[in-house]
Amino acid sequence: MTQNSENTLKVAQQAFENLTHGMATGEWEALLDMLSEDFTLWFPMGKFHGLNVGKDRAREFFEYVSQAFTPSLKLTALDRVTSSETTAVFEFRDEGLLFGEPYKNRVAVSFDVRGDKICGYREYFGSDGKSY
Template sequence: MNELTMKVAQQAFAAFARGLATGDFQPFFAMLTDEFTFWYPYGKYRGKFTGQEGKARIVAKCHDHMQAGDRLTFSPPHHITSSDTTVMFEFECKGVIRQQPYQGRIAIALDVSGEKISGLREYFGDVD
């Protein structure tokens, strides 16, 4: 395990969680590299996007959450798995998405490059 990778990933995870809880994603956006890989399994943002398009997609997705008034609260992670460049967080999530109650189990993998996040992959269940 790389201590810097873990530290940066934990900071980014906390910033992303705060963004979904409050609608303020700016601290999370500040941690992203310009060249970014974003993978999402569902809906409008489904697919794998790389480079500047990847960053634009994650920013757009977060803005969509802000504009919709989505608010989610993350539990402390149940499991954290890491390598030298990636940290995976598994956790529970609950709140409101698309003006509907939501509760589910989620896993987010964050790729770390130096002191920035260069990728995010999200996996979840209980999607209607």
């Protein structure tokens, strides 16, 4: 593993910890602090479908996640982590209540890393239950 690969994985692992903390608590500041000014977010459906640009849009997205999954969304298993020089992908399972209805899913999130910042986030889901 090269030094760039090690840094990418280290930064992405911290971002993933901050993501799961936000999912469980609704506290997103630690993750938002890691985002670059030119941050991009890609989401597969709904209000945030497609490409979203900027930290303000990211804040809106993560606040929406907290509203959709009140009281919280819990990580139940981390199945795989794959990383390269610039990107790390986390495949996991989560569950909770989605707008008050039981929710359970398999998800993959991809973090693009530049230096000590997250410059891109992509999310893919949909095999175990309702999607948001």
